[in-house]
Amino acid sequence: xxxxxxxxxxxxxxxxxxxxxxxxxxxxxxxxxxxxxxxxxxxxxxxxxxxxxxxxxxxxxxxxxxxxxxxxxxxxxxxxxxxxxxxxxxxxxxxxxxxxxxxxxxxxxxxxxxxxxxxxxxxxxxxxxxxxxxxxxxxxxxxxxxxxxxxxxxxxxxxxxxxxxxxxxxxxxxxxxxxxxxxxxxxxxxxxxxxxxxxxxxxxxxxxxxxxxxxxxxxxxxxxxxxxxxxxxxxxxxxxxxxxxxxxxxxxxxxxxxxxxxxxxxxxxxxxxxxxxxxxx
Numbered sequence: 001x002x003x004x005x006x007x008x009x010x011x012x013x014x015x016x017x018x019x020x021x022x023x024x025x026x027x028x029x030x031x032x033x034x035x036x037x038x039x040x041x042x043x044x045x046x047x048x049x050x051x052x053x054x055x056x057x058x059x060x061x062x063x064x065x066x067x068x069x070x071x072x073x074x075x076x077x078x079x080x081x082x083x084x085x086x087x088x089x090x091x092x093x094x095x096x097x098x099x100x101x102x103x104x105x106x107x108x109x110x111x112x113x114x115x116x117x118x119x120x121x122x123x124x125x126x127x128x129x130x131x132x133x134x135x136x137x138x139x140x141x142x143x144x145x146x147x148x149x150x151x152x153x154x155x156x157x158x159x160x161x162x163x164x165x166x167x168x169x170x171x172x173x174x175x176x177x178x179x180x181x182x183x184x185x186x187x188x189x190x191x192x193x194x195x196x197x198x199x200x201x202x203x204x205x206x207x208x209x210x211x212x213x214x215x216x217x218x219x220x221x222x223x224x225x226x227x228x229x230x231x232x233x234x235x236x237x238x239x240x241x242x243x244x245x246x247x248x249x250x251x252x253x254x255x256x257x258x259x260x261x262x263x264x265x266x267x268x269x270x271x272x273x274x275x276x277x278x279x280x281x
Contacts, residue, residue, distance in 0.1 A: 002028050002031075002032075003032065004016045004018055004028065004029075004032050004244070006248075007053070008045045008048075008049045008051070008052070009049075009248060010044070010045055010048035010049060011048065012247060012248050013041070013045070013245060013246070013247060013248065014034075014245070014246055014247070014248050015037060015041070015042065015045045015243060015244070015245050016029075016032070016034065016243075016244050016246075017053060017055055017241040017242065017243055017244070018241065018242050018244055019241055019242075020056075020087075020241070020242060021087050021091070022056065022079075022083060022086065022087045022090075022199070022242060023083040023084045023086070023087040024087075025241075025242040026080070026083045026242065028244075029242065029244035032244065032246065033246045033247070034244035034245055034246030035058075035074075035244065035245060035246070036056075036057065036058040036074065036080060036242060036243065036244060036245075037055075037057055037058060037243040037244060037245035038057060038058040038059060038073070038074045038148075039057050039058075039059055039148040039149060039200070039202060040148065040149050040150045040151075040152045041152075041245050042055065042057055042202050042243055042245075043149055043152050043156040043202075044152045044155075044156070045245075046156070046159070047152075047155055047156055047159045052202070053241065054201060054202065054241070055201070055202050055241045055242060055243035056199050056200070056201055056202075056241065056242045056243065057199075057200055057201070057202045057243055058073075058074035058077055058080060059071060059072060059073060059074060059077065059148065059200050060072045060077045060078060060079050060080075060197050060198060060199060060200065061197075061198045061199075061200060062078070062098070062103070062106055062195060062196070062197050062198075063195065063196040063198065064103065064195050065193050065194065065195065068125070069125075069126040070106055070107070070110050070123050070124065070125055070126065071123070071124045071126055071144065071147060071148070071200075072106065072122075072123050072124075073121075073122050073123065073147075075122065076106060076109060076122050076123050077197075078096070078098045078102055078106075078197040079096060079197055079198075079199050082096075082098075086197065086199075095194075095196045095198070096196065096197050096198070097194045097195060097196060097197075098195050098196075098197045100195075102195075103195040106123050109122050109123045110123040110124070110125045117146070118143040118144070118146040118147040119146050119147060119150040119151065119153075121147055124143070124144065124147040126144060136157060136160045136161045136164060137157075137161060139153070139156075139157040139160070140153055140154055140157050145157075202243070
């Protein structure tokens with residue numbers, strides 16, 4: 001079994017990143033006592049550690065032939081449920097098409113949950129739009145953001161706004177460009193009469209550079225908002241990292257052995273060293 005170490009730690013949780021292919025990364029995450037992390041937990045760790053690398057997360061975007069779009073929570077993700085089949089589809093440079101039965105089940109769940117607050121929905125029905133940009137200061141008003149970030153949303157929106165404000169201190173031309181981008185599937189990438197399930201990439205522009213206009217982006221990694229599938233970021237490549245989350249108590253390496261490896265004199269000293277190591281990677 002491949003053992004993995006935590007890249008970020010906070011509040012008794014560890015977040016670690018495993019390179020694909022996706023089905024093998026998922027297996028590694030589960031063998032190490034974790035699960036693929038949802039947006040909420042990745043964002044929470046981002047705020048706590050003030051850093052985060054781009055990673056594939058648990059939620060899925062489901063694109064229907066009639067252009068309806070659903071967003072699933074982790075528990076209802078077809079790609080998590082059929083990880084091997086989804087990875088194989090991407091290996092063959094196809095989208096991952098789900099069955100009519102699976103699609104109908106998701107539609108029914110979305111209808112059942114439509115009257116609930118977005119944060120409580122299992123499957124969320126998205127408005128029919130191709131791009132979903134909005135200012136950070138309006139992020140908490142977005143039903144999609146409420147669905148994805150849940151009770152972490154206020155803290156995460158505040159965190160992004162503070163990051164943007166600091167960047168403005170260095171570049172006054174950035175005023176008004178503090179946008180959140182949600183990049184959705186383009187119909188040219190699907191086949192008629194088939195329902196597509198797409199993974200979601202948590203793209204963190206805040207640590208790419210303070211000069212970036214978009215402070216945070218969620219997108220299907222097979223598209224990444226481009227107009228050509230030549231920019232393919234998919235489930236089958238070894239470069240894509242999948243986010244795993246687990247309790248700190250299930251770490252496979254003993255704390256004492258890790259402390260010895262890094263020459264730490266105390267748990268606090270080790271936390272500081274690991275944070276520096278993650279930052280430098």
